[in-house]
Amino acid sequence: MAGAGAGAAASDELKVLGVWPSPFVIPVRIALTMKGLSYEYVEEDLYNKSALLVGSNPVQKKVPVLLHGGRAINESQIILQYIDELWAGTSLPALLPSDPYERAMARFWAAYIDDKVRAAWVVLVFRYNNKDEWWAEGVARAGEALDTLEGAFRDCSSEGKKPFFGGDGIGFVDLVLGGYLGWFGAVGKIIGRRLIDPARTPLLAAWEDRFRAADVAKGVVPDDVDKVLAYQQALLARLQ
């Protein structure tokens, strides 16, 4: 078998270290499910990190970490690519397209989300107790990023003819953005409207509904908004 000895065998055990609402962990769990892989999920306490987490990701001590055959793979988007490359085949869904230019486009939009959506999310989650103009700024920044992503979705989905950024099926960009939906729901409850506003970004709003409804998202994308808000309160209390 190509690669025998070059790394963990595809059949070796998989473990994901994460926290359940993390926008960076959720994409990894969905990707593993899409590939038909079972894995052990370990919930971490980020204020009391396990020895396993610190040992697996000593440089950043962050989740998610994918442990496979005793090796650690770090960084959400890098883990997604690892999963896609190791478990590839005609009967398995591909997370990234095969055409190099389309791959570059997917990587571009994933990097965009990691830059602009993440920046807004940091404000919305961690500055909530301040709830001052900074927080309103977070909502505004999220809105701007989503406006741009509406255009991206139009391009990636052939003018809305395809259901996902990845085309007919969930792909790389869908996973990266989908990781934020649990938090979008929580923010939506606070501001009294969906953060992905159907009046402003209709294609994205429909995409959100489809993504949440997907089997692979069930039980992983948080849909209990109050639970997410309670997690946020506990987090902010720890930060005081």
Add this chain to the structure above:
Amino acid sequence: MAGEQQQPETELVLLDFWVSPFGQRCRIALAEKGLPYEYSEQDLLGAKSDLLLRSNPVHKKVPVLLHAGRPVCESLAILAYLDEAFPDAAGPALLPSAADPYARARARFWAAYSDRVYEAGTRLWKLKGGEARAKLQARAEIVEVLGNLDAELGEKEFFGGEVFGLVDVALVPFVPWLPSYERYGEFSVEETAPRLAAWARRCAERESVARSLHPPEKVDEFITLLKKVYGIE
């Protein structure tokens, strides 16, 4: 090779800015792969060109690689694209082989991590005189980042082992910025990361690197210019 005659259907154009380390990643990769391209200097301090604004409407930044007119943005995405779109290029692939997804994941991790050198270094020179605490934090961060890179390199010739690969290409453009960072942060790369310092000297001997990077003095002049532009004392 910049300027060599190309076929229009495969034509490569790089929209870039002379001192941009992110652009230099692309120049070095193109040179290593022996791919001819047109270098197009962009005026980032003045008005941005229509071509740049059309090619990267989202960020309006360089580098942008145009391949037969289609833009690829984000330096690391460009490097991956060059590997994938030109598998028969003269030079070797930047990423480890597809037979080793774990090695590829490690390379991607450290290539992305190398951005931290620039981020922490930029914080150092952007600080005003009185911000002592912020300076200490930025200094601590860059020292930690360089230490981690030094440890990852270990005793290898390059981050890619014997192969000058993705991580080497991603990190080497920050080398001419280090003397400025050392001065602003009051630390020494030779002390903090001696193996990395030796690696930098080895890389400088490669033609692709020597031809793409500018001397530290030029970079330092540019930082001084930017400080004036931003009104930082």
